[in-house]
Amino acid sequence: MELKITPLHNWISARIGTPRAAFDRQALERWQFSSLLRMVAYTRQKSPFYREHFAGLGPINSFPDFFRLPFTTAENLMENPHSFVCVSQEQVHRIVSLPTSGTTAKSKRVFFSQEDQALTIDFFRTGMSTLAGAGDRVLILLPGERPGSVGDLLFTALRELGCLPTKYGPVDDERSVLQVIRQEKVNILVGAPVHLYRVACFDHVTNFLSQGQIKAVLTSTDVLPVVVAERLKALWGCEIFDHYGMTETGLGGGVECSAHCGYHMREADLYIEVIDPLTGEVLPDGEEGEVVITTLTRNAMPLIRYRTGDLSHVIPGDCACGSFIKRIAPIKRRWRAGIQIGECTLFQNDLDEVMFQLNGVGDFEASVFVDEQGRDMMRLSLRIMGGKRERVQEEAREVVSRIPGMEELSCNGRLLIEVVDALNPVFAKRRIIDLRPNVQHPTQASR
Numbered sequence: 001m002e003l004k005i006t007p008l009h010n011w012i013s014a015r016i017g018t019p020r021a022a023f024d025r026q027a028l029e030r031w032q033f034s035s036l037l038r039m040v041a042y043t044r045q046k047s048p049f050y051r052e053h054f055a056g057l058g059p060i061n062s063f064p065d066f067f068r069l070p071f072t073t074a075e076n077l078m079e080n081p082h083s084f085v086c087v088s089q090e091q092v093h094r095i096v097s098l099p100t101s102g103t104t105a106k107s108k109r110v111f112f113s114q115e116d117q118a119l120t121i122d123f124f125r126t127g128m129s130t131l132a133g134a135g136d137r138v139l140i141l142l143p144g145e146r147p148g149s150v151g152d153l154l155f156t157a158l159r160e161l162g163c164l165p166t167k168y169g170p171v172d173d174e175r176s177v178l179q180v181i182r183q184e185k186v187n188i189l190v191g192a193p194v195h196l197y198r199v200a201c202f203d204h205v206t207n208f209l210s211q212g213q214i215k216a217v218l219t220s221t222d223v224l225p226v227v228v229a230e231r232l233k234a235l236w237g238c239e240i241f242d243h244y245g246m247t248e249t250g251l252g253g254g255v256e257c258s259a260h261c262g263y264h265m266r267e268a269d270l271y272i273e274v275i276d277p278l279t280g281e282v283l284p285d286g287e288e289g290e291v292v293i294t295t296l297t298r299n300a301m302p303l304i305r306y307r308t309g310d311l312s313h314v315i316p317g318d319c320a321c322g323s324f325i326k327r328i329a330p331i332k333r334r335w336r337a338g339i340q341i342g343e344c345t346l347f348q349n350d351l352d353e354v355m356f357q358l359n360g361v362g363d364f365e366a367s368v369f370v371d372e373q374g375r376d377m378m379r380l381s382l383r384i385m386g387g388k389r390e391r392v393q394e395e396a397r398e399v400v401s402r403i404p405g406m407e408e409l410s411c412n413g414r415l416l417i418e419v420v421d422a423l424n425p426v427f428a429k430r431r432i433i434d435l436r437p438n439v440q441h442p443t444q445a446s447r
């Protein structure tokens, strides 16, 4: 079967004003380079932060010149977000405050104009057309109450696409989500991976939906564990498309095509680099490093060479779908986000990949703390959906002990596994909670 080319391909060709026949990688990069120059000039003129950040800067005549510009970091966004803003207060349509973990009480703030939001709607409409079309009934399990929120912009985009969207919000109660799916005859879902997985597990144990009702799922907001993608596919018999984005990229960032081999990036709005997080050097395609973005079209708060903290690589070559639009491999880890426990540096994704293999684990939370004897301990709180709790607990201990470095913890009674009825509602990115005193929390600020 021939794969459908990513809809981003023709969209980007149209966005940069190049006819399909002349649209190639060189044409796109030429356009991106002139957009970068425009953005650097614009921010130096309008943003107090960049005026100072780029003071004494030499001329930019090539990409290597551009790669010499200093990075923008999350700390910069926390310190003085207003100094980034390039438009008048009246033109700011939405401000998103992003709480950061760790000791600092400061939050990152990102500002958007109406034009910026229109660009996101445009991307959402195009990206969603990978999996949805006129007449599809889409349930949005993302925050969508506030005007301009991710769920709200997605709702508008889906309407423009001729879909019938319903806003629900993050998954609270699985049964009520399933009721809405049945009532509204929903066939496509958009949500955070583990939220969707909980709904699928609950459906599996209660036999709520008729087989084949869910045609496709778009996962967003958090890392999609490989095992969760596989199990979602198996439980619902649907196709899974993963999306990568963050507030800083303008909510949308990139989306998989039907080849399911990396996210095609929104290259008419973003310039993507992957750098060595230690040296800052730009890495060639295929080499793992930190994703750095430059916004090419936003006017309220453009970001130049912004370090996202996400680790990935550019997938070399053209996609099997026939497009040369840049692809980023699925994000699994964030720079310095691992938790040090014993001899082991553990990432949330390491636990996800083993825990969600287990039948019955619908969700879980991991935390580390210090016991009365001063030992580092790990607690796994499991939310069981189907299956016998003792058996699931036993299996959980077994699979976690197999993670390199974790066996010792388990043997010494330092791994506690408990079953809980409910977990603290998390919508943001899931992470191992570190409750140890005097531990430097791995925030982006510590980078």
Ligand SMILES: [Zn+2]
Pocket: 005, 006, 257, 258, 259, 264, 319, 320, 321, 322, 323
């Ligand atoms: Zn593709």
